[in-house]
Amino acid sequence: MYDWNALWHEREAYRTGFDIHHNDANELADALRAKLIHPAAHPEEVAVYENDDRYILAGHAGGLQLLEVLKHGLFDITLRFVTEDEGQNVPLPYVEIHVDNLATEEQAVWRGEARLDDEGRIWVGKRTLDENVLPAMPFDELSFTDNAEFREALSRVWHEDLPQLRPLIEAWFHHGGAAPTHEEPAHYGDADRVQQICDRYAEIVRREQALLSRLFSDDELRLIAGVIAGIHFDSAASCRGVWLAVEARIIDDELDQQFQIDSEALLGKLKNLSYAQEVALIEALSPLQS
Known part of the structure; x- marks a missing residue:
């Protein structure tokens, strides 16, 4: 869900010491009155606890320390x-x-x-x-x-x-909102600039995939994966309109009955996706094609 170790280091100034008779970051659930959701696999990693309104990170830095992170601040x-x-x-x-x-x-x-x-x-x-x-x-x-x-x-x-x-x-x-009829091949700059673009693209996809994982059920994602398995997205523009392909397969092959999902609800969600979300969906499900 989050890079807990990165969060631990980014907010180093907000850590506080914690005095307890043992030194095990994974054994603080009772003391913190919180649920352990991410154990520390190694001494240099942090353990993560959760209660209703916050996460509590526990780690070692010259002794056992805690970092409280309010959930409403993780936007x-x-x-x-x-x-x-x-x-x-x-x-x-x-x-x-x-x-x-x-x-x-x-x-x-x-x-x-x-x-x-x-x-x-x-x-x-x-x-x-x-x-x-x-x-x-x-x-x-x-x-x-x-x-x-x-x-x-x-x-x-x-x-x-x-x-x-x-x-x-x-x-x-x-330019009146219109792209030129004939465009020269795009030149994105040197290697550092291309890497910057790739990093930003990856971050956009990561954020959108996190949203999509809550929007669609597992069965809906399996259905979509089955549909796009036979589609080649050769250009950026071809990623638009995934719902059309899904609708066609539902009509022809009755995939909604096979996966026991509400086709109308699924198509409604697909139609409301932004372009970035459609790309993220394709990126997430393409590995399932094999």
Whole structure:
């Protein structure tokens, strides 16, 4: 679920000492009144305990130490500029801010239409990028919506990350949202730049797969894996519209009865996937083709 050892080192300043008659990080459940969910396999690794609202990491660093991590603080925020119709009933193009918290099993999305006015100002929702004012993003469905750390992170996304998309947004409007008919082969830069792109791609896929693992049941994933086993995704564009292939196989081969799933519910979920989620789904299930 998380890289616990990385979390242990990243938050070193927040650790506290723990005095107990033994020195076994895996034997603290009673003392902490928490459930051991990840034992430490080696002395240099951390043991992880869980209760209702937090994780407690236990490890050795000059003695036994603890690190408490509140679940509501383990959120991820993803910013996207969306230019293709993903069935969200929002005029194109738009900015999407997706919040996900695996620990609390919550997620929410805010979308704001992007437009360019006659004065060349970029609007997202009811605010311009030049105003330096965060629009109303209630995220009422999140239990941690009023958490100061979460609100500060949202503010950073709006004030620091979103302005970096300005050239991309302006280019979309200046070119009428249309790509050139004939494009030269893309050149992504030197090896370091290509590695950076690959790392970012891998992180996007990882986050989306974490969401998908909760969205689909095991039987639904097996059905989808069986469908895409016979499909070759030769280009990036070919990854769009997985639901069409699934629907065709359900109609022709009655796969929904074979896997005992609700085909209407499955197709509904597939239709609502973003492009990034479809790619993540394909990446996750492609190894099952053999």
